[in-house]
Amino acid sequence: MKKTAILLSALLFIALPPAVAEAKGCIKGTLVGGVLGHYAGHHSVLGAIGGCLYGRHEANKSHARVTQQRQGWGGTYAHAPKSWRIQL
Template sequence: MTRLAPAVLIAAASALALASPASAKGCLKGAAVGAVAGHVAHHHAILGAAAGCAIGHHHAKHAVRR
């Protein structure tokens, strides 16, 4: 496991360096709601936040189209 840590750090650093700025419309609110819902549902706050962000972004995109 200790041999895996440097590889994970390098992968995370390269992902952050290559990431482009994204529009977070709807993501923050959705992530907050999803984290709370995920925490209540057997302590899956991170998974809930990721799903909530995706759903919130999707709803915000549809609101802009209307």
């Protein structure tokens, strides 16, 4: 049984292509959340998961803010009425 599981996992590892992981904000959030969860009642795994989610959320907010600053008013017109939009 153990040999079968090892063989199956090795085959899956070889067969599946590598994926690029984007862990912006997740690593720092995981570390902080894990420590806080540990001290809050030995829930370090739940704290790490929550910290990762929160760190990722903050990284997305930061990325959106930087993108919006780079584009300025000429980037998107989603907030403007349809009559203001320029047809290119």
